[in-house]
Each structure stands twice: as structure tokens, then as C-alpha cells.
Amino acid sequence: MLSIILLSIFGIVVLFLGFQKSKNILLPATLLCIAIAFAANFVHWNDAPGLYFKEMLFENRLTMSFSAIVLLSAFLVVALTRGFADDEAAQPAEYYAIILFSLVGAIMMIGFDNLIMLFLGVEILSVSMYVLTGSDKRNLRSNEAALKYFLMGAFATGIMLFGIALLYGATGSFNLTDIRGYVGTNSFSISTLLYVGLLLVLIGMLFKVSAAPFHFWTPDVYDGAPTVFTAFMSTIVKTAGFAAIYRLLSGSFEGIYNFWWFTLAAITILTLVVGNITAVYQQSFKRMMAYSSISHAGYLLLSLTAMTAQTPDAIVFYSLAYSLATVSAFGVLMAVAREKSVQSHENAEDFEAFNGLGKRNPLLAFVLTVSMLSLAGIPLTAGFWGKFFIFGTIVERGNLIWMLIVAILMSAVGIYYYFKVIIATYMKDGETGALRVPPFYRIVLIVSTTLTLLFGLIPKLLS
Amino acid sequence: MFPQVAPSIPQVIQLIPLNNYLWLSTALFVIGIVGVLTRRNAIVVFMSIELMLNAVNLLLVAFSSYRSDPTGQVFVFFIMAVAAAEVAVGLAIIVMIYRNSRSIDIGFLNKLKF
Amino acid sequence: MLSDFGVIFLFIITAIAFIAVALTIARLVRPHRPNVEKLTTYESGEDPLGNANVQFNGRFYVIALIFVLFEVELVFLFPWATVFGQASLIAQTDGLWGWFALAEMAIFVGILALGLVYAWAKGYLDWVRPQPKLPAVKSSVPADLYGKVNKKYAQKTKSV
Numbered sequence: 001m002l003s004i005i006l007l008s009i010f011g012i013v014v015l016f017l018g019f020q021k022s023k024n025i026l027l028p029a030t031l032l033c034i035a036i037a038f039a040a041n042f043v044h045w046n047d048a049p050g051l052y053f054k055e056m057l058f059e060n061r062l063t064m065s066f067s068a069i070v071l072l073s074a075f076l077v078v079a080l081t082r083g084f085a086d087d088e089a090a091q092p093a094e095y096y097a098i099i100l101f102s103l104v105g106a107i108m109m110i111g112f113d114n115l116i117m118l119f120l121g122v123e124i125l126s127v128s129m130y131v132l133t134g135s136d137k138r139n140l141r142s143n144e145a146a147l148k149y150f151l152m153g154a155f156a157t158g159i160m161l162f163g164i165a166l167l168y169g170a171t172g173s174f175n176l177t178d179i180r181g182y183v184g185t186n187s188f189s190i191s192t193l194l195y196v197g198l199l200l201v202l203i204g205m206l207f208k209v210s211a212a213p214f215h216f217w218t219p220d221v222y223d224g225a226p227t228v229f230t231a232f233m234s235t236i237v238k239t240a241g242f243a244a245i246y247r248l249l250s251g252s253f254e255g256i257y258n259f260w261w262f263t264l265a266a267i268t269i270l271t272l273v274v275g276n277i278t279a280v281y282q283q284s285f286k287r288m289m290a291y292s293s294i295s296h297a298g299y300l301l302l303s304l305t306a307m308t309a310q311t312p313d314a315i316v317f318y319s320l321a322y323s324l325a326t327v328s329a330f331g332v333l334m335a336v337a338r339e340k341s342v343q344s345h346e347n348a349e350d351f352e353a354f355n356g357l358g359k360r361n362p363l364l365a366f367v368l369t370v371s372m373l374s375l376a377g378i379p380l381t382a383g384f385w386g387k388f389f390i391f392g393t394i395v396e397r398g399n400l401i402w403m404l405i406v407a408i409l410m411s412a413v414g415i416y417y418y419f420k421v422i423i424a425t426y427m428k429d430g431e432t433g434a435l436r437v438p439p440f441y442r443i444v445l446i447v448s449t450t451l452t453l454l455f456g457l458i459p460k461l462l463s
Numbered sequence: 464m465f466p467q468v469a470p471s472i473p474q475v476i477q478l479i480p481l482n483n484y485l486w487l488s489t490a491l492f493v494i495g496i497v498g499v500l501t502r503r504n505a506i507v508v509f510m511s512i513e514l515m516l517n518a519v520n521l522l523l524v525a526f527s528s529y530r531s532d533p534t535g536q537v538f539v540f541f542i543m544a545v546a547a548a549e550v551a552v553g554l555a556i557i558v559m560i561y562r563n564s565r566s567i568d569i570g571f572l573n574k575l576k577f
Numbered sequence: 578m579l580s581d582f583g584v585i586f587l588f589i590i591t592a593i594a595f596i597a598v599a600l601t602i603a604r605l606v607r608p609h610r611p612n613v614e615k616l617t618t619y620e621s622g623e624d625p626l627g628n629a630n631v632q633f634n635g636r637f638y639v640i641a642l643i644f645v646l647f648e649v650e651l652v653f654l655f656p657w658a659t660v661f662g663q664a665s666l667i668a669q670t671d672g673l674w675g676w677f678a679l680a681e682m683a684i685f686v687g688i689l690a691l692g693l694v695y696a697w698a699k700g701y702l703d704w705v706r707p708q709p710k711l712p713a714v715k716s717s718v719p720a721d722l723y724g725k726v727n728k729k730y731a732q733k734t735k736s737v
Contacts, residue, residue, distance in 0.1 A: 158515035169526040547649035
């Protein structure tokens with residue numbers, strides 16, 4: 001819990017560092033702050049699980065792992081913002097401060113023990129993301145993405161809040177343990193308010209992690225936002241969102257599993273089908289990644305539906321694999337699109353941008369290939385083990401084998417569109433001439449690719 | 464005609480059955496949802512969202528007063544503060560769009576289509 | 578016996594009836610001779626000018642936003658005030674409670690004040706931002722020459 005306090009203070013410090021003449025100090029300072037928070041996150045690793053701040057926040061090894069994933073992906077994404085401070089009109093200090101504040105929200109979502117904290121965490125994270133989405137102020141696409149994200153996000157918050165109010169009406173408490181107690185003791189006379197409330201809270205949360213049929217804002221927002229922040233959104237918001245849903249369902253509502261599993265199963269199947277099938281038809285890489293992120297939300301939901309003892313480990317591993325692969329994919333896109341957008345403003349983010357990348361810059365091509373393979377779930381990458389563990393939880397549950405079949409079919413569809421990128425990279429001819437990559441990018445991409453391969457070869461490393 | 468001793472606020476609130484509060488706030492909430500889904504003006508959509516949040520506030524206060532448990536009211540404070548922050552960011556986004564496009568009709572926003 | 582809300586309801590009905598009756602009688606009794614002067618918008622004797630639906634200065638908006646944020650955060654002072662002076666809590670902690678609560682609120686207000694300082698330092702609180710417009714005239718006289726001349730004569734006048 002130390003990391004929350006530290007990140008809040010660092011956020012303010014970075015904000016005021018912006019008054020300095022030299023903007024070059026901001027990026028290293030932010031990276032240092034995240035690194036310190038990462039270290040502080042593990043202070044209580046060997047202690048028993050504990051409650052903090054008058055039973056508001058909960059911390060055990062699981063929440064620490066989730067926070068570590070969030071902080072690691074934040075570190076990688078922030079390192080990719082190099083060159084961001086070059087623009088005179090930009091306010092880099094404010095963006096870095098907002099990123100730090102949004103991490104506070106993410107960690108609150110991961111470790112909440114009281115619905116007030118869930119609400120605050122969701123809002124801190126979302127409001128920061130609205131600002132970051134619209135940070136390209138003069139670009140109408142970015143503006144539009146920000147407005148859509150804002151309206152949909154606030155709408156989802158409203159629904160979630162109504163659900164929380166109903167849960168409070170049924171149980172008389174916002175505390176997860178008390179709600180669990182209510183569900184346990186009154187198992188035959190549970191108020192209808194509780195069921196409706198749980199459904200509304202779930203809908204609100206599923207909006208935030210963009211599960212179908214609440215996904216329609218995702219492609220537009222991912223497409224319109226500046227690419228750095230798309231990477232930030234698709235890794236951190238997703239990881240924190242799933243950690244929060246897991247905590248809610250396992251912390252309070254395991255007793256009424258029979259009530260919610262079918263709803264969640266239906267949403268899972270819909271998410272998997274919609275995400276994967278629509279991704280096939282996309283021309284823009286960023287939109288493809290948006291739909292692919294919807295389909296990955298589907299796999300994570302699959303594990304939540306099973307809700308066995310292995311579920312938390314599976315979600316942790318999958319989020320880690322997904323975050324690493326996504327960061328490297330967007331990193332390559334940024335390196336390529338920056339070069340390309342100088343020459344022409346059209347279609348800088350289409351698949352064609354990658355044509356001939358294998359010859360122009362073998363390193364970028366390799367990084368992109370590994371990340372696509374990992375997202376598709378091909379062996380020897382972390383993504384394979386992620387899917388393997390997820391499917392393992394379904395097998396353990398036993399009666400949900402039909403969902404497993406759908407999921408496997410859909411990951412076969414996924415292989416098609418991920419390989420389209422790899423084919424564009426190696427088989428198609430595009431522009432010639434070597435592509436120069438800033439050293440900072442190279443380090444980030446090498447780190448994330450190495451981790452992907454490392455976890456692909458030795459998945460035991462994490463446990 | 465007037466009661467001799469002024470009743471406390473929870474007593475006054477409890478003169479009305481809990482179900483009425485529940486129906487009232489559900490009605491407000493649904494009006495908000497319909498507003499979000501049907502209106503085209505960003506500001507009106509925004510107002511509908513605020514209506515949803517206030518329906519929640521009403522419900523929380525009613526529950527809290529019936530259970531004589533102050534936590535619900537504290538939550539209302541948090542909702543109000545966070546809603547203000549949201550308003551600030553949302554209006555800033557709308558003003559930004561107005562500056563660039565001279566319109567706040569959400570039908571105008573169709574740059575992002577495939 | 579009416580409940581409290583019944584009384585309020587009666588008041589509302591009476592108010593509506595009173596206004597309706599008064600307006601109807603006035604309509605029946607008064608003479609009806611309109612002219613242009615009478616029909617214009619009342620603006621305390623001024624002639625109404627232009628459209629009422631004008632756009633306000635954008636500065637209003639920024640200041641209003643800052644005001645709304647700080648105003649709403651103050652709502653947290655109220656629950657704090659209810660526990661700050663609680664005699665039982667103070668007795669339990671030998672008076673330490675008051676200091677503890679005060680320190681907590683000082684931190685909260687301090688963070689808010691930092692936000693205000695930030696807005697101030699960025700210049701969002703200035704009503705008119707000083708942005709002197711330099712005339713862009715092409716001239717063969719270099720710009721710094723004027724400065725030099727000014728300096729020179731300033732020194733001269735000082736020495737005199």
C-alpha cells in the first residue's frame with residue numbers, strides 16, 4: 001500500500017517539475033518514480049495478507065502481482081514516450097503526472113476491500129484516461145475519441161454506481177467481507193436488490209474492460225487516441241479491470257456462483273466471437289489491435305467464468321503475457337508510423353505500413369513477429385502458456401467444455417489476422433531504406449520481447 | 464395541525480416507505496439512461512449522466528437513513544466530489560471539440576468509422 | 578390530521594390559486610393599450626441592444642471550472658467537522674484526537690492548495706493574460722537599436 005502513497009506524492013512532484021526550463025528531466029524522473037513504486041510494492045511480500053486504511057484496501061501476494069504487472073507495463077509504456085516533449089505546445093509534465101495518478105487508481109482497483117475504493121479507483125483511472133485520450137488537442141480524431149470515451153465511461157460509471165447502491169440497500173454495507181457474510185447467512189432469502197445490483201455492477205465493469213456487447217466504444221477510442229496512450233489503455237486499464245472483477249466475484253459472490261456464471265458465460269462467448277470475427281475485417285492495425293483486445297478480454301472472462309482455485313494464477317499470467325506483447329506491438333507501430341507520417345498523412349497505421357519491414361529493420365520485424373505469435377498463442381511464447389492456463393481452469397470446472405471448444409475455434413481465427421501482420425512484414429515488398437529507431441525504443445522492445453520469450457520457455461518462473 | 468416536537472430528519476425521511484424512494488430513483492435513473500441513448504447534443508447527454516448519478520445519490524441517502532448507517536452518506540460525498548472532477552474534464556473536452564469543429568452535436572463525430 | 582408533506586401540498590395549492598386569481602382579476606380590470614415602448618424588454622431603462630444569446634469570454638469558463646473543483650472538495654470538511662469535536666473520541670485518546678484530525682485536514686487542504694498554486698503559477702487565474710503584441714514592421718533599423726537609444730537617454734536623464 002506504500003506504492004499508492006508514493007505514487008500520489010510523485011505525481012505532484014512531477015507536476016511541479018514541469019516549471020523547470022529543461023523538459024528533459026521529466027522522463028527519467030517519471031521512470032524513476034515508477035521504479036521506486038515497483039520496489040515499494042513488494043515490501044510486504046513475505047507478510048500475511050493484510051487490510052489497510054480501516055479495511056479499505058486489501059493486500060496479498062495476488063494483488064501485489066497484479067500491481068507489479070501494472071507498474072511494469074506502465075514503465076515500458078512511459079519509456080516509449082521519448083520524443084513526446086519535443087512539441088513546444090505539449091505539456092509533458094501534466095501528462096506524466098496524470099499517468100502517475102492513474103496508476104494510483106489502478107492499484108486501488110486491484111486491492112479494494114470496500115466498494116467505495118472500487119468506485120474511486122475506477123474513476124481515478126478513467127478520468128485520467130479521458131484526459132490522455134484527448135491529449136492531441138488539435139487533432140479532431142483524438143477529440144472525438146476523448147468525447148466518446150468520456151460519455152461512455154461516465155455512463156458505465158453511473159450504471160455501476162446504481163448497482164453499488166442496490167448492493168448497499170440489500171446488505172447494508174460496502175465492505176466485501178460483510179457482503180460475503182450476508183450472502184453466506186441468508187442463502188435462501190437473498191434480496192432481489194442484491195441480484196440486480198450485482199448485475200449492474202458487472203455491466204459497469206464489463207464496459208470498462210470492453211467486453212461485448214459493451215465494446216462498441218473501444219475501436220473508435222483506441223483508433224483515435226495517440227498511440228502511446230492506446231498502449232497504456234489496452235494494458236493497464238484491462239489488467240486492473242480484470243483484477244477488480246475477480247476480486248469482486250471471488251471476494252463476495254462465490255456463494256451465488258449459480259446465479260452469475262451463466263450471464264458471464266454468455267458474455268464471454270459473445271465477446272470471443274465478436275472480437276475475433278470483426279478483427280479479421282480490419283484494415284487499420286490499430287483497429288485490429290482494438291478488436292484483438294476485445295477478444296483477449298474474452299479469454300480472461302473465460303477464466304473468471306470457471307472461477308476455480310487456479311483462476312487467479314491464470315489471470316495473472318495471461319495479463320502479463322498480453323501486456324508485454326501489446327506494448328511491443330504498439331512500440332513497433334509507433335516507430336514505423338512516425339517515420340511514415342512524415343511523408344504522408346494517410347493511412348500511417350494500416351497494415352501496409354509494415355510492408356517490407358523485415359528488410360528495412362530486422363530487429364523491429366523480429367519484435368513484431370514475437371509479439372504477434374504471443375498474442376496468437378503459439379508455443380515458445382508467453383501467450384501460449386497464458387492460454388494454456390486459462391483453458392486449464394475451464395477443464396478443471398468440468399461442465400463448461402462447450403465454452404472451451406468455442407474458445408479454441410476462435411483462437412484459430414485469431415491466428416489468421418495475427419499472421420496477416422507477419423506476412424506483411426516478411427513477404428510483401430514495401431519501401432526500401434533502413435528504418436532508424438531511437439535507442440530508447442530499442443531497449444524497451446528488446447526487454448519486452450526477451451520477457452515474452454523467457455516466460456514462453458520457462459513459465460514456472462513466475463510462481 | 465403541526466406536530467409539537469420537531470421530528471429528526473431520519474424520522475421525516477422514514478415517513479415515506481422505502482419502496483417509494485426505490486421507485487423514484489429508478490425512474491430518474493431510467494430517464495437518465497434514455498436521455499443518454501437518444502439525445503444528440505453532447506451537453507444534454509452529459510446532463511442525463513448527471514441525472515443518473517443523482518438518482519444514485521438519492522437512493523444511497525434513503526438506504527442510509529433507513530438503516531441509520533452513515534456510510535451511505537459518506538459515499539454520496541465521494542460521488543459528488545468525483546462527479547465534479549468528471550464535469551471539469553468533460554466540459555474541457557466538449558469545449559476543445561467546439562473550438563475545433565464549431566459544433567457539439569455527437570452525430571457530427573464520425574471521423575472514426577471503418 | 579395532515580402529515581408534514583400534506584401541509585406543504587396545501588401551501589403549493591394555495592400559492593398557485595393565489596397567483597392565478599390575482600392575474601385573472603388584473604387582466605379583467607386593467608386598461609389594454611400597448612405601444613412599442615411598453616413592449617420592449619425591460620432593461621432598467623436602457624435600450625436593449627443586440628442578441629441576448631451572446632458568447633461569454635472563455636476566461637469565465639476556466640475560472641468557473643477551478644471554482645467548481647475547489648468548492649466541491651470542501652464538502653469533505655463537513656463529515657470531518659462532525660468527528661473533530663467528538664468529546665468521547667477526545668477523551669479516549671487524551672486529547673490527541675484533535676491534533677490528529679487537524680493534521681489530517683491540514684494534509685487534505687494542503688494538497689488542494691498545491692493545486693491552486695499550480696493553477697496560479699500557470700497563469701490561469703489572471704483575468705487578462707499579458708501578451709504584448711509587437712508590431713511586425715519591416716524596417717532597416719535593427720530592433721535592438723531602439724533599446725540602446727532608450728537606455729542611453731535614460732542614463733543621461735538620470736545623470737542630469
